[in-house]
Amino acid sequence: MNCASASAFLLFLSLSAPILAGESGLNSLPEVDFARLSQGDLNPLGAKALAIHPEQWKHAETEHFIYHFVHSYVATPISVEAEFHYRVVAKELEREQPAGDTKSHIYIFERPEAWQQFQALGQLEPWTGGIHSAGSLFIKRDPSYKFAGNLLGHEIAHLVLHRFYSEGIPCWLHEGFAQYVSKGARASYQRARGYNARPRSHAVAAQDVIPLSALVAALHPLPECVETFYDQSERLVRFLVATDKRSFLALLDALRRHQHFEAAFLHAYGTKFLSTAALETQFREYASKDSSPPDASEG
Numbered sequence: 450m451n452c453a454s455a456s457a458f459l460l461f462l463s464l465s466a467p468i469l470a471g472e473s474g475l476n477s478l479p480e481v482d483f484a485r486l487s488q489g490d491l492n493p494l495g496a497k498a499l500a501i502h503p504e505q506w507k508h509a510e511t512e513h514f515i516y517h518f519v520h521s522y523v524a525t526p527i528s529v530e531a532e533f534h535y536r537v538v539a540k541e542l543e544r545e546q547p548a549g550d551t552k553s554h555i556y557i558f559e560r561p562e563a564w565q566q567f568q569a570l571g572q573l574e575p576w577t578g579g580i581h582s583a584g585s586l587f588i589k590r591d592p593s594y595k596f597a598g599n600l601l602g603h604e605i606a607h608l609v610l611h612r613f614y615s616e617g618i619p620c621w622l623h624e625g626f627a628q629y630v631s632k633g634a635r636a637s638y639q640r641a642r643g644y645n646a647r648p649r650s651h652a653v654a655a656q657d658v659i660p661l662s663a664l665v666a667a668l669h670p671l672p673e674c675v676e677t678f679y680d681q682s683e684r685l686v687r688f689l690v691a692t693d694k695r696s697f698l699a700l701l702d703a704l705r706r707h708q709h710f711e712a713a714f715l716h717a718y719g720t721k722f723l724s725t726a727a728l729e730t731q732f733r734e735y736a737s738k739d740s741s742p743p744d745a746s747e748g
């Protein structure tokens with residue numbers, strides 16, 4: 450191998466290191482000095498995180514994310530999942546980020562006492578136990594424990610949504626889309642590895658269905674029915690995407706501009722539903738259906 454091809458090979462290795470590491474444990478995410486990271490984090494919680502045991506933090510970055518972590522063998526598989534979910538979400542939203550745009554920061558705690566100290570500063574997401582704030586993600590990861598199911602994918606989906614819709618979108622849509630896309634992504638990841646997997650969408654018992662007006666107005670997952678809130682939001686996103694993807698993207702765009710749900714919905718789906726009451730009737734039935742519905746994100 451001559452010098453030029455050797456360096457091209459090394460470049461290939463360094464670019465593909467996170468993928469190789471995630472798949473086989475061969476290579477880990479290359480560490481970067483804090484001062485040499487391509488971007489800083491303006492989120493004040495980021496500085497607070499790094500001030501907890503400052504000596505513990507190492508840093509690295511991939512195309513769309515910057516990582517702050519303790520052990521690279523913990524951060525490496527997270528970086529693989531993060532970039533994987535970035536692509537899935539961008540494809541689902543039919544968006545692509547301009548080159549050189551800002552990256553999202555992910556802080557990975559390992560020590561329980563450091564995490565406890567940090568947790569007091571932010572609001573834990575009841576579903577995943579992570580904290581996402583203004584486009585940055587803070588998680589606790591026990592090196593001996595793998596994130597169950599789609600929890601990490603769910604949080605990554607929030608980060609990517611925040612980049613594309615930084616003006617803010619309603620809580621049901623943030624949570625519902627994060628659940629919807631991370632379940633679909635997990636199933637396709639497993640299928641790519643030969644498993645016969647389909648996204649597992651949870652039905653909501655008919656008597657538990659939250660009235661649409663309460664769901665779309667909620668600013669946080671409703672504390673008295675957190676699980677139902679997530680399941681129903683996921684089902685609503687799934688229903689709207691399956692009904693018509695173009696209309697869903699139009700609805701997302703209107704809600705990003707903080708329009709009221711009813712006006713935004715009728716504008717996007719007016720040829721299919723006469724009113725939000727008609728939506729509610731059809732959706733109630735769909736929400737409580739047990740079988741895995743057809744998934745528009747598959748294929």
Ligand SMILES: [Zn+2]
Pocket residue numbers: 574576603604607623624627
């Ligand atoms: Zn969430």
